[in-house]
Amino acid sequence: xxxxxxxxxxxxxxxxxxxxxxxxxxxxxxxxxxxxxxxxxxxxxxxxxxxxxxxxxxxxxxxxxxxxxxxxxxxxxxxxxxxxxxxxxxxxxxxxxxxxxxxxxxxxxxxxxxxxxxxxxxxxxxxxxxxxxxxxxxxxxxxxxxxxxxxxxxxxxxxxxxxxxxxxxxxxxxxxxxxxxxxxxxxxxxxxxxxxxxxxxxxxxxxxxxxxxxxxxxxxxxxxxxxxxxxxxxxxxxxxxxxxxxxxxxxxxxxxxxxxxxxxxxxxxxxxxxxxxxxxxxxxxxxxxxxxxxxxxxxxxxxxxxxxxxxxxxxxxxxxxxxxxxxxxxxxxxxxxxxxxxxxxxxxxxxxxxxxxxxxxxxxxxxxxxxxxxxxxxxxxxxxxxxxxxxxxxxxxxxxxxxxxxxxxxxxxxxxxxxxxxxxxxxxxxxxxxxx
Amino acid sequence: xxxxxxxxxxxxxxxxxxxxxxxxxxxxxxxxxxxxxxxxxxxxxxxxxxxxxxxxxxxxxxxxxxxxxxxxxxxxxxxxxxxxxxxxxxxxxxxxxxxxxxxxxxxxxxxxxxxxxxxxxxxxxxxxxxxxxxxxxxxxxxxxxxxxxxxxxxxxxxxxxxxxxxxxxxxxxxxxxxxxxxxxxxxxxxxxxxxxxxxxxxxxxxxxxxxxxxxxxxxxxxxxxxxxxxxxxxxxxxxxxxxxxxxxxxxxxxxxxxxxxxxxxxxxxxxxxxxxxxxxxxxxxxxxxxxxxxxxxxxxxxxxxxxxxxxxxxxxxxxxxxxxxxxxxxxxxxxxxxxxxxxxxxxxxxxxxxxxxxxxxxxxxxxxxxxxxxxxxxxxxxxxxxxxxxxxxxxxxxxxxxxxxxxxxxxxxxxxxxxxxxxxxxxxxxxxxxx
Numbered sequence: 101x102x103x104x105x106x107x108x109x110x111x112x113x114x115x116x117x118x119x120x121x122x123x124x125x126x127x128x129x130x131x132x133x134x135x136x137x138x139x140x141x142x143x144x145x146x147x148x149x150x151x152x153x154x155x156x157x158x159x160x161x162x163x164x165x166x167x168x169x170x171x172x173x174x175x176x177x178x179x180x181x182x183x184x185x186x187x188x189x190x191x192x193x194x195x196x197x198x199x200x201x202x203x204x205x206x207x208x209x210x211x212x213x214x215x216x217x218x219x220x221x222x223x224x225x226x227x228x229x230x231x232x233x234x235x236x237x238x239x240x241x242x243x244x245x246x247x248x249x250x251x252x253x254x255x256x257x258x259x260x261x262x263x264x265x266x267x268x269x270x271x272x273x274x275x276x277x278x279x280x281x282x283x284x285x286x287x288x289x290x291x292x293x294x295x296x297x298x299x300x301x302x303x304x305x306x307x308x309x310x311x312x313x314x315x316x317x318x319x320x321x322x323x324x325x326x327x328x329x330x331x332x333x334x335x336x337x338x339x340x341x342x343x344x345x346x347x348x349x350x351x352x353x354x355x356x357x358x359x360x361x362x363x364x365x366x367x368x369x370x371x372x373x374x375x376x377x378x379x380x381x382x383x384x385x386x387x388x389x390x391x392x393x394x395x396x397x398x399x400x401x402x403x404x405x406x407x408x409x410x411x412x413x414x415x416x417x418x419x420x421x422x423x424x425x426x427x428x429x430x431x432x433x434x435x436x437x438x439x440x441x442x443x444x445x446x447x448x449x450x451x452x453x454x455x456x457x458x459x460x461x462x463x464x465x466x467x468x469x470x471x472x473x474x475x476x477x478x479x480x481x482x483x484x485x486x487x488x489x490x491x492x493x494x495x496x497x498x499x500x501x502x503x504x505x506x507x508x509x510x511x512x513x514x515x516x517x518x519x520x521x522x523x524x525x526x527x528x529x530x531x532x533x534x535x536x
Numbered sequence: 537x538x539x540x541x542x543x544x545x546x547x548x549x550x551x552x553x554x555x556x557x558x559x560x561x562x563x564x565x566x567x568x569x570x571x572x573x574x575x576x577x578x579x580x581x582x583x584x585x586x587x588x589x590x591x592x593x594x595x596x597x598x599x600x601x602x603x604x605x606x607x608x609x610x611x612x613x614x615x616x617x618x619x620x621x622x623x624x625x626x627x628x629x630x631x632x633x634x635x636x637x638x639x640x641x642x643x644x645x646x647x648x649x650x651x652x653x654x655x656x657x658x659x660x661x662x663x664x665x666x667x668x669x670x671x672x673x674x675x676x677x678x679x680x681x682x683x684x685x686x687x688x689x690x691x692x693x694x695x696x697x698x699x700x701x702x703x704x705x706x707x708x709x710x711x712x713x714x715x716x717x718x719x720x721x722x723x724x725x726x727x728x729x730x731x732x733x734x735x736x737x738x739x740x741x742x743x744x745x746x747x748x749x750x751x752x753x754x755x756x757x758x759x760x761x762x763x764x765x766x767x768x769x770x771x772x773x774x775x776x777x778x779x780x781x782x783x784x785x786x787x788x789x790x791x792x793x794x795x796x797x798x799x800x801x802x803x804x805x806x807x808x809x810x811x812x813x814x815x816x817x818x819x820x821x822x823x824x825x826x827x828x829x830x831x832x833x834x835x836x837x838x839x840x841x842x843x844x845x846x847x848x849x850x851x852x853x854x855x856x857x858x859x860x861x862x863x864x865x866x867x868x869x870x871x872x873x874x875x876x877x878x879x880x881x882x883x884x885x886x887x888x889x890x891x892x893x894x895x896x897x898x899x900x901x902x903x904x905x906x907x908x909x910x911x912x913x914x915x916x917x918x919x920x921x922x923x924x925x926x927x928x929x930x931x932x933x934x935x936x937x938x939x940x941x942x943x944x945x946x947x948x949x950x951x952x953x954x955x956x957x958x959x960x961x962x963x964x965x966x967x968x969x970x971x
Contacts, residue, residue, distance in 0.1 A: 223668070318697065320686060
């Protein structure tokens with residue numbers, strides 16, 4: 101019999117709040133977290149707005165050998181603190197190797213470090229002032245850089261390999277995985293955690309994603325891909341998933357983590373169960389790096405495979421938290437895919453996009469939206485897709501426009517689709533002890 | 537795990553500083569190191585020598601699925617990844633993956649390991665430089681002037697950012713291989729390559745696919761990585777003879793010698809192998825992974841115990857005793873503090889006499905994420921030809937390995953254990969058995 105996977109811990113640091121209940125309450129109020137960028141002056145940039153974490157995230161500067169001062173490390177530590185506190189897992193003795201072997205961390209980590217800016221002084225030394233230097237030859241930079249080990253060592257932050265080990269020391273885990281599938285990463289992390297538990301490799305996995313992409317290079321970089329909206333005048337109205345006037349997504353930062361656990365393990369320790377991961381589905385477009393397959397083939401395959409994996413018929417899903425990025429291509433393709441999988445417009449359950457309010461958390465998006473689904477199951481309420489004002493004939497589903505809705509949700513689907521054509525869907529359900 | 541069907545390796549391919557997988561084998565058997573002075577575009581990159589890949593864009597375009605690959609959209613990580621995947625497709629007889637039936641593509645996946653996708657820094661450094669405030673620069677100070685961000689991006693394209701996303705090696709490879717099943721990029725420390733292979737094995741055991749292309753990309757000869765390794769004191773000493781600088785498990789080693797590589801495999805279920813007619817080369821028999829917090833973020837490990845436990849766990853999963861193993865591919869990173877511990881663990885695991893211990897870093901340097909998969913390539917090649925090349929540049933092995941066979945022989949190689957140990961504390965081991 102397949103090992104069942106339940107969620108016993110939730111932790112988040114998002115632009116709205118660092119608490120899952122407050123996050124969900126604000127989403128149900130239709131409150132946008134999008135504002136003009138404050139972490140630097142985005143003057144003249146095409147996209148000058150983002151959903152940043154603007155409240156202080158307190159924590160220690162170091163955890164053992166790990167430096168927690170970089171933003172992604174700080175967010176990861178804080179979300180893990182909350183998730184582990186919520187799960188109430190017992191702390192393991194350092195020499196309890198058997199128990200540690202049953203715990204794992206799986207973290208999706210994304211783009212967005214400013215560490216390279218610490219090398220600015222070395223670039224001046226090597227290349228002179230920006231005004232007079234036209235040739236930026238790397239050997240000259242290298243000769244300068246090798247004299248500044250302290251500055252170069254800051255580059256460590258630029259690598260993404262420190263967060264998951266740091267979380268492993270918090271959980272007492274002896275297995276660490278870091279992975280990335282772009283915007284599908286967070287859901288992918290859930291899928292991989294489920295795989296570990298089903299294969300009896302772990303009983304407890306701390307899983308999720310972190311991303312801090314609101315930086316001087318990533319903002320204009322994503323603008324060059326025509327991915328970000330340039331509707332800077334009214335930030336709260338800029339993210340408009342499924343609306344005719346949508347023009348791109350909003351960059352966002354944060355970290356969300358789940359503690360997922362094998363059911364019997366959770367029951368044996370009396371854990372609070374927030375929901376069950378009923379099914380996971382994955383598919384790849386194998387199409388283009390920047391665009392989804394326009395018919396939503398890979399998206400639909402991921403949804404269909406997740407349903408198949410869950411054993412839940414499409415009629416058993418009451419709510420879909422869409423990838424819903426607010427780009428022309430994603431929203432149209434996702435709508436086509438949903439209609440195909442669920443059997444047409446009228447058979448597709450209500451759909452809403454959290455990204456209308458907190459933008460695109462990239463590597464943390466899928467897991468944050470999975471938390472939203474669990475909150476919908478808990479509260480019997482689905483949040484709206486805000487800024488849905490002008491219908492698009494290509495996007496003709498019920499997107500819960502602008503106002504939250506009371507809805508009994510026993511089973512929800514969360515979709516995540518990434519640059520490069522990687523697609524993951526997750527089916528979450530109310531925990532039902534009588535389910536076989 | 538016995539409830540799950542067998543999974544086989546049916547093909548492999550690699551690109552290395554010595555050439556493709558065959559050239560890698562030839563160089564190793566001949567005792568030739570691909571480590572050489574870094575010149576031209578790599579001039580002044582510490583430590584001044586390494587084993588950069590010799591693979592070219594022209595060669596890539598001649599591989600299956602290679603015609604659509606464009607260099608402007610790829611980092612060096614991705615280039616090595618698609619090179620290795622292309623070699624693997626070629627060796628698997630998959631000459632035109634795009635022509636495969638939809639139901640075949642739907643059941644094919646790609647999992648690759650990559651030590652991030654960032655360290656190619658030229659564009660980012662240019663932007664950093666350009667953002668400097670002019671008045672402050674005149675005083676010799678670096679202060680960012682945000683109004684200079686946009687002008688500093690002159691000449692950039694969207695791909696200069698997209699290509700650095702960590703999933704890009706796999707995204708490119710999945711298009712190249714026409715893989716519509718699971719795809720993921722595993723990141724992190726240098727042991728991540730074996731992890732990607734193991735996760736692909738998991739995907740097959742879970743029924744997510746019938747056929748997985750798995751492996752890793754490891755561009756060690758890169759700006760960010762070489763500078764950081766040097767700054768953290770992990771790199772080999774300068775002013776050494778390049779050909780003898782990479783000294784795995786040798787007391788004369790002074791640190792990591794950077795090398796480029798990518799290596800990949802076709803993993804498939806017995807049913808799929810039967811359908812394709814590809815000959816199973818080896819069966820995946822056991823895998824283990826272990827994280828131990830090091831004393832600092834880049835090491836050292838607290839002792840040899842975790843390495844020994846790791847190896848024993850992989851053997852236990854395979855149902856083997858240590859004496860059953862014919863061939864061990866160690867890490868042999870050339871980091872004295874790690875090599876000493878690995879030597880002690882190996883000595884306790886197997887004792888002198890047998891099996892062969894065959895490090896490859898003397899030939900192609902330390903290839904980051906590709907290190908473990910390249911060790912697996914070497915093991916498969918030894919299974920095929922019965923030859924175990926001598927460990928290159930091992931003149932004074934750590935005392936614990938006295939009396940051990942550090943390559944240099946021949947025999948019936950049936951069972952192999954591959955170790956990939958990252959100094960940062962992630963340890964991986966894979967056991968494979970010849971079919």
